[in-house]
Amino acid sequence: MLRERISENIYWFQSETYAQVCAGVIAGPKWAVVVDTMMPQESLAMRDFIQNKLNLLVKYVINTHHHADHSWGNCLFPSATVIGHELCRQMLTDRSLSALEVASQDNPLYKQLTIVPPHITFKEGTLNLRVGKKHLQLFSTPGHSDDGISVLVEEDRILFSGDAFMPIPFIVEGNLDLYIKTIQGFMELGLENIIQGHGEIILRGEIEDKVKENVTYLKSIQKAVRTARRRKNPIDILDSLGVEACGKSRILLGGLAGELHRRNLRALYYQSLEEEQEE
DSSP, rough: EEEEEETTTTTEEOOSEEEEEEEEEOOOOSSEEEOOOSSHHHHHHHHHHHTTSSEEEEEEEEEESSSSHHHGGGGGGGTTTTEEEHHHHHHHIIIIHHHHHHHHHHOGGGGOOOOOSSEEEESSSEEEETTTTTEEEEOOOOOOEEEOOEEEEETTTTTEEEEOOOOOOOOOSSSSHHHHHHHHGGSSSSOEEEEESBBBBEEEEHHHHHHHHHHHHHHHHHHHHHHHSSSHHHHHHHHTGGGGGGOOOTTTTHHHHHHHHHHHHHHHHHHHHHHHHOO
């Protein structure tokens, strides 16, 4: 697991085992806040760092959304209060119990886990949290998922975006138009850094270009699906469309970009069929 101190009392962690998933810690004088939990073995390593290097206990865990690589480690911080979107609580309760049971059949490590939904939730507006001298602002950032939230450290202008910002946007359970609106909104926050849900830290001088790149990608796949639907064998056409043709590199996220891109195109295609049937 990679670790970096990115500002006073703010730490970034990145998985070396699964899709470069990221998490963060904001340390106060008496306790710490964890933003996302990564994979279980890395949750334990992060907990060890907080307890033994920072000499703090974790008081709050914030889930940016319900996906396993961001929330299934909640149970490994048993004394913490979990915070998330109202829909995050609903999705963890409705979906993740069965998903964990399936995952446990392939990996014994998951048998040690239990699903812990957020104890404190919000749906609209912002939720504010103070950690020592730092003020955290939690707000809804849908697009990747309906329950997505981001966490802004106001004094440092550091944004933990969750999967609302990734090296390659992933919309299989999301909404493309909301995704574009969300990431364009980040331009208005005067940010120093974006801590992506996966991938490297984005620096202030890179933010504008990265936002434009992600918006261009989303509009490109939207156009590709519209074009494919007017032709025979649309799925074959979409499967043949490489990620580079839509402005992204296939080496992103350790080479996962190509597969995420293929799944994006298929999901967007089937979403378009469903929308047509509803009209």
